[in-house]
Amino acid sequence: METLNFLIDGFRVALTLENFTLALIGCILGTIFGALPGLGPANGVAILIPLSFSLGLSPASSMILLASVYYGAMYGGRISSILLNIPGDEPAMMTCLDGYPMTKQGRAGEALTLTGLASFFGAMFATIGLVLLAPQLVKVALLFGPVEYFALFVMAFATLGGVASKNQAKTVLASCLGLGIATIGVDHQTGVPRMSYEIIELYDGIDFLVVIVGLFAVSEVFVFIENTNLKKLNEEKKIIIGNIIPKLKIVKKIVPAMFRGTFLGFLSGILPGAGASLGSFVAYTFEKKISNKNDTFGKGDERGVAAPEAGNNAAAGGALVPMLALGVPGSGTTAVLLAMLMTLDVTPGPLLFKQNPDVVWGLIAALFIGNIVLLILNIPLVKYFSKILLIPSKYLMPVVAMISFVGIYGISGSSFDLIIMVMFGLLGWLLRKLDIPLVPIIMGVILGEHMESNLRRAMTIHDGDWFMLISSNVSIVIWTITFVGFILPFFLRKNIKLTIKKLHK
Amino acid sequence: MNDRVFGVFTLLLTFFYIFSAYIVEESFISDHIGPKTYPYIVSFFLIASSLFLIFKPDIKPKWPEFRKIIEILMTAVILIMYAIFLPVIGFVFSTFFASSFISWRLGAKLSSAYTAGLIISVTIFILFRKILGLSLATGPFGF
Numbered sequence: 001m002e003t004l005n006f007l008i009d010g011f012r013v014a015l016t017l018e019n020f021t022l023a024l025i026g027c028i029l030g031t032i033f034g035a036l037p038g039l040g041p042a043n044g045v046a047i048l049i050p051l052s053f054s055l056g057l058s059p060a061s062s063m064i065l066l067a068s069v070y071y072g073a074m075y076g077g078r079i080s081s082i083l084l085n086i087p088g089d090e091p092a093m094m095t096c097l098d099g100y101p102m103t104k105q106g107r108a109g110e111a112l113t114l115t116g117l118a119s120f121f122g123a124m125f126a127t128i129g130l131v132l133l134a135p136q137l138v139k140v141a142l143l144f145g146p147v148e149y150f151a152l153f154v155m156a157f158a159t160l161g162g163v164a165s166k167n168q169a170k171t172v173l174a175s176c177l178g179l180g181i182a183t184i185g186v187d188h189q190t191g192v193p194r195m196s197y198e199i200i201e202l203y204d205g206i207d208f209l210v211v212i213v214g215l216f217a218v219s220e221v222f223v224f225i226e227n228t229n230l231k232k233l234n235e236e237k238k239i240i241i242g243n244i245i246p247k248l249k250i251v252k253k254i255v256p257a258m259f260r261g262t263f264l265g266f267l268s269g270i271l272p273g274a275g276a277s278l279g280s281f282v283a284y285t286f287e288k289k290i291s292n293k294n295d296t297f298g299k300g301d302e303r304g305v306a307a308p309e310a311g312n313n314a315a316a317g318g319a320l321v322p323m324l325a326l327g328v329p330g331s332g333t334t335a336v337l338l339a340m341l342m343t344l345d346v347t348p349g350p351l352l353f354k355q356n357p358d359v360v361w362g363l364i365a366a367l368f369i370g371n372i373v374l375l376i377l378n379i380p381l382v383k384y385f386s387k388i389l390l391i392p393s394k395y396l397m398p399v400v401a402m403i404s405f406v407g408i409y410g411i412s413g414s415s416f417d418l419i420i421m422v423m424f425g426l427l428g429w430l431l432r433k434l435d436i437p438l439v440p441i442i443m444g445v446i447l448g449e450h451m452e453s454n455l456r457r458a459m460t461i462h463d464g465d466w467f468m469l470i471s472s473n474v475s476i477v478i479w480t481i482t483f484v485g486f487i488l489p490f491f492l493r494k495n496i497k498l499t500i501k502k503l504h505k
Numbered sequence: 506m507n508d509r510v511f512g513v514f515t516l517l518l519t520f521f522y523i524f525s526a527y528i529v530e531e532s533f534i535s536d537h538i539g540p541k542t543y544p545y546i547v548s549f550f551l552i553a554s555s556l557f558l559i560f561k562p563d564i565k566p567k568w569p570e571f572r573k574i575i576e577i578l579m580t581a582v583i584l585i586m587y588a589i590f591l592p593v594i595g596f597v598f599s600t601f602f603a604s605s606f607i608s609w610r611l612g613a614k615l616s617s618a619y620t621a622g623l624i625i626s627v628t629i630f631i632l633f634r635k636i637l638g639l640s641l642a643t644g645p646f647g648f
């Protein structure tokens with residue numbers, strides 16, 4: 001009952017004219033960011049954070065705007081997967097497998113409607129799951145001290161690669177690069193500058209936004225320049241959507257697939273480090289295993305688009321649970337949302353539910369509203385969104401780049417930050433080439449300071465006894481999960497690699 | 506360049522990082538482990554993963570042709586110049602040049618690249634400065 005009252009208060013926050021407008025704008029922008037190949041949810045959220053700071057939005061309003069972008073991107077990713085066989089963002093990869101064959105059969109509209117429904121279904125259930133689960137997790141989290149928090153941060157990094165990790169060493173390297181960057185600047189505990197070499201601009205540390213926008217948005221420009229083939233430019237893209245209303249029989253057919261996808265997706269969303277990409281992967285492979293009786297998967301089976309879409313949207317909601325309740329994000333995009341809250345002096349974690357109920361419940365209510373808006377945007381209006389795919393990148397990328405610069409300049413007004421950002425853009429391009437993941441770097445930069453301060457607090461409390469890090473039962477459990485989560489991919493990797501190979505052949 | 510070269514690079518970077526941590530001057534009041542220990546821990550994992558990359562590299566990535574690499578570096582230089590000149594010549598001019606350049610390198614004809622640059626810089630200025638009230642670089646002409 002208590003929860004219900006909170007939720008009603010939340011709707012009061014979310015339904016103010018300002019917040020409703022922001023949710024609407026967020027949903028539209030999110031769908032666009034998701035639909036455009038190369039611009040994922042983390043990217044979209046990162047570009048908009050500086051804008052929401054400069055506009056002076058309250059924590060609740062910024063959170064509503066950005067979470068709508070996040071949910072919207074999960075919807076939008078499917079559009080280019082289905083129509084062009086190019087995933088709009090990483091979680092939408094699995095949707096290509098059956099979505100594009102449906103397009104070739106002239107059933108693009110149907111595929112878009114069914115995936116829209118599946119997305120709605122997955123996101124709705126995940127948001128309900130968030131309402132039910134987060135307050136319970138908060139009760140557990142109240143027992144956590146610095147020792148447990150430090151262990152939790154380590155767990156977030158160790159499991160970040162997820163079971164699908166390609167190379168654990170690269171994930172570790174990337175995480176540590178991020179953690180190292182986070183130590184630049186004045187040490188918060190003792191006030192001495194570290195790693196700054198008397199460069200005044202570095203005393204404040206490197207802003208996480210500079211790193212994110214550099215690594216994601218600016219490096220994207222370089223990737224596009226690299227891939228521009230001047231001879232092939234004149235190919236016309238054609239998009240035919242056709243009938244968008246599926247038969248009732250088909251809708252009935254995908255309902256069980258949506259249930260399974262949602263459940264698996266939500267589960268992988270809550271787990272640290274897994275995120276939406278894993279959600280859709282697990283949902284698709286499981287669905288294929290149990291439903292592929294007549295060998296229809298990969299050839300345009302409706303269940304093969306419904307399951308991964310329900311999965312990735314459910315995972316997106318699930319990933320908000322540890323972020324809000326513990327303050328430890330499991331995925332890149334939720335880490336970015338977390339960082340934004342921290343910059344606005346709102347500390348996510350158990351106290352958030354006590355101190356800023358308007359942020360939590362306003363956000364949750366906004367997600368419910370946003371979902372309905374997204375359903376409308378993504379089914380009847382989907383043809384307008386798919387037109388966006390026709391904008392050539394030669395006009396689109398300069399816009400993305402310039403807006404990134406505007407955003408960063410708007411906060412700091414410093415050329416130094418912009419130069420650092422371009423450097424990170426180059427670094428991002430290089431790391432992508434070497435197949436080193438960028439998300440751990442972002443997480444490292446964002447979480448580094450908290451991780452360190454928890455470690456040092458723990459050491460101060462326990463007089464420098466390192467064995468106290470494994471003193472409590474809770475911490476032992478967390479360390480065990482950390483260890484298993486880190487080791488497991490070595491054994492599972494071959495298996496998953498084979499599966500992916502088979503799926504893409 | 507491949508994983509191995511990058512591993513050596515991060516290894517050297519880590520040594521520099523350890524040195525930077527080593528020369529941190531500790532203040533006379535400090536918490537139990539001080540400001541150096543944590544960077545050392547991070548360094549340990551950096552070294553371990555760099556060595557792993559050196560001894561067990563993945564397959565070599567596909568590098569673009571030399572011309573493309575030069576082009577990417579040139580774009581980076583243009584963007585850095587953009588950052589430097591932004592407060593000097595103002596938002597509209599610098600953005601016009603930078604976005605025209607990117608558009609041109611992504612395959613637009615020069616004339617349409619300039620048009621795109623003009624539209625982009627003026628639209629962003631009106632939208633973000635005049636409507637949303639963001640502080641953009643103004644330069645000597647006020648725009």
